[in-house]
Amino acid sequence: MSRNIPLRHLAHARAGDKGNTSCVSVWAYDPGDYALLKEQLTAERIKAAFPCLIQGAVERYELDDLHGLNFVMFDALEGGVNTSLGLDSHGKSWSFLFLGLDIEVPENRVETS
Amino acid sequence: MIRLGAGSGFSSDRLQPAIDLARDGELDWLVFETIGERTLAFGHRDRQLDASKGYNPQLAKRMRGVLGHCHANGTRIMSNMGVANVSAAAEVVIGVARELSLKGLKVAALEGDEITDLMAPETVLFDFGGRRLEEVGKPLVGANVYLGIDAMLPAVESGADVVITGRVADPSLFLAPLVNHFGWQTDDWELMGRGTLVGHLMECGMQVTGGYFADPGFKDVSRLADCGYPIADVAEDGSVEISKLAGTGGRVSQRTVKEQLLYEVHDPRKYLTPDVTADFSTVVIDEVERDRVRVSNAGGRKRPDQLKVTVGFDGGYFGEAGVSYAGPGASKRAELARDILVELLDRIPGAQGTYRTDIVGLNAVHARARAATDRQREIVEDVRLRVGMRTVDREAVEMMLWEVEALLCCGPAGGGGYRGQISPSVVTHSTMIDRDMVSPRVTIYEA
Numbered sequence: 001m002s003r004n005i006p007l008r009h010l011a012h013a014r015a016g017d018k019g020n021t022s023c024v025s026v027w028a029y030d031p032g033d034y035a036l037l038k039e040q041l042t043a044e045r046i047k048a049a050f051p052c053l054i055q056g057a058v059e060r061y062e063l064d065d066l067h068g069l070n071f072v073m074f075d076a077l078e079g080g081v082n083t084s085l086g087l088d089s090h091g092k093s094w095s096f097l098f099l100g101l102d103i104e105v106p107e108n109r110v111e112t113s
Numbered sequence: 114m115i116r117l118g119a120g121s122g123f124s125s126d127r128l129q130p131a132i133d134l135a136r137d138g139e140l141d142w143l144v145f146e147t148i149g150e151r152t153l154a155f156g157h158r159d160r161q162l163d164a165s166k167g168y169n170p171q172l173a174k175r176m177r178g179v180l181g182h183c184h185a186n187g188t189r190i191m192s193n194m195g196v197a198n199v200s201a202a203a204e205v206v207i208g209v210a211r212e213l214s215l216k217g218l219k220v221a222a223l224e225g226d227e228i229t230d231l232m233a234p235e236t237v238l239f240d241f242g243g244r245r246l247e248e249v250g251k252p253l254v255g256a257n258v259y260l261g262i263d264a265m266l267p268a269v270e271s272g273a274d275v276v277i278t279g280r281v282a283d284p285s286l287f288l289a290p291l292v293n294h295f296g297w298q299t300d301d302w303e304l305m306g307r308g309t310l311v312g313h314l315m316e317c318g319m320q321v322t323g324g325y326f327a328d329p330g331f332k333d334v335s336r337l338a339d340c341g342y343p344i345a346d347v348a349e350d351g352s353v354e355i356s357k358l359a360g361t362g363g364r365v366s367q368r369t370v371k372e373q374l375l376y377e378v379h380d381p382r383k384y385l386t387p388d389v390t391a392d393f394s395t396v397v398i399d400e401v402e403r404d405r406v407r408v409s410n411a412g413g414r415k416r417p418d419q420l421k422v423t424v425g426f427d428g429g430y431f432g433e434a435g436v437s438y439a440g441p442g443a444s445k446r447a448e449l450a451r452d453i454l455v456e457l458l459d460r461i462p463g464a465q466g467t468y469r470t471d472i473v474g475l476n477a478v479h480a481r482a483r484a485a486t487d488r489q490r491e492i493v494e495d496v497r498l499r500v501g502m503r504t505v506d507r508e509a510v511e512m513m514l515w516e517v518e519a520l521l522c523c524g525p526a527g528g529g530g531y532r533g534q535i536s537p538s539v540v541t542h543s544t545m546i547d548r549d550m551v552s553p554r555v556t557i558y559e560a
Contacts, residue, residue: 019541
């Protein structure tokens with residue numbers, strides 16, 4: 001049996017930008033959850049989760065020793081900080097788009113936070 | 114051992130903690146990083162409006178705050194606050210030094226990052242689908258190459274109290290003092306990788322000491338109003354301990370360091386700077402005591418052959434305007450206002466496609482990712498219709514502002530709080546250039 005909980009309960013994240021490319025790193029609070037994140041937070045899932053935002057490819061890099069995943073999303077910031085018409089033209093708030101995604105965890109998982 | 118401190122992490126960063134660090138940090142160098150793609154564009158824009166401007170607008174205030182302390186403590190200052198007008202910035206620093214009677218204070222100004230003259234219509238922009246510069250269809254404002262430590266070292270070696278640059282790679286602001294202090298060979302790629310990691314962790318200031326981090330209930334950080342800027346104690350092998358002044362707010366932890374480790378990084382194995390291809394994938398992070406984190410074992414390989422260039426174009430004008438709706442039915446009234454406005458704006462010739470509307474309070478920031486739900490629409494107490502428009506046609510932007518303001522009388526019930534502003538816009542793209550095309554030069558000024 002399993003249930004879904006928001007990623008925010010399992011990981012912290014930070015967003016950055018370079019031109020029209022957005023980068024979001026995701027870090028497991030508990031190293032024991034890293035495998036779960038690695039399995040479920042695939043580049044394909046991120047690309048599919050935000051189809052209106054991410055026009056280009058999504059790449060994922062893994063830092064297994066530090067229990068972190070780095071996502072690079074191309075053509076994703078409406079042109080970038082000097083072109084976008086949006087309020088958050090850097091995409092600084094994108095870390096929390098990620099942290100709102102659901103992660104499937106075992107039903108009997110004990111909450112740590 | 115050498116001790117570096119950060120006095121800012123971006124153009125508008127806080128000043129008082131930098132003064133505290135200059136006074137009490139026992140620093141060898143205090144480094145102010147202030148340039149981003151956005152603020153470099155602002156620098157060009159400011160210089161276009163006034164040829165004596167284009168450097169960081171807070172330069173004089175920052176120097177008035179720290180120069181006396183740094184002089185008294187033997188701390189040297191490194192900064193890219195020259196932005197788009199390095200020589201004018203050097204004069205400002207000299208002026209402040211004279212105000213403070215710091216006679217004989219030396220400023221080294223590094224120029225040569227501006228390479229607008231080297232741009233050609235056929236220059237290929239790699240972030241613009243490989244299209245050519247002439248295809249942007251906008252007037253060129255300026256082009257700046259990311260210089261590295263090879264350009265900076267003569268300025269550092271001059272012994273100047275203050276080194277002022279324009280566009281250099283951010284981590285190079287920290288790596289140059291390290292190379293100078295330890296006498297590292299600049300082709301020792303592992304050391305260059307480690308020193309670059311020091312710079313990368315420090316260049317965003319408080320982003321490694323608890324800023325851009327707090328998430329109440331999940332990642333709590335105490336006393337952010339008094340957050341301290343980071344201090345890096347760097348050893349000869351390139352390992353570093355990141356800390357902050359005792360008594361300051363904020364937090365230095367494994368988590369704050371991890372988040373900064375990959376900030377704006379693509380492939381952690383290939384972090385490209387003018388100085389090295391740094392490898393952050395092997396890094397080891399240890400908390401040695403509260404608010405003191407040791408970071409070691411970064412790697413590096415040969416530096417890239419070419420240098421990156423940011424190219425700015427005159428993007429015309431960026432206008433923003435908004436009006437608020439509150440209380441029962443606020444979101445429906447804001448949506449009605451938006452519909453009216455879109456109908457009117459689309460009658461302005463050429464305006465279609467140059468603007469975007471948001472309803473702030475109804476998931477405006479992430480609207481492209483997730484539409485607001487009906488429940489959000491019902492419970493929201495307070496929303497704001499907001500329009501952003503970018504176009505070369507100033508009249509269109511002025512008309513947009515007028516139409517948003519007109520909603521006060523001609524729009525839905527209860528609309529208030531109109532604000533609108535227009536600012537010049539610079540859009541940026543990127544290209545690469547061969548190293549030997551660039552001619553950096555250092556000028557020494559004395560107070």
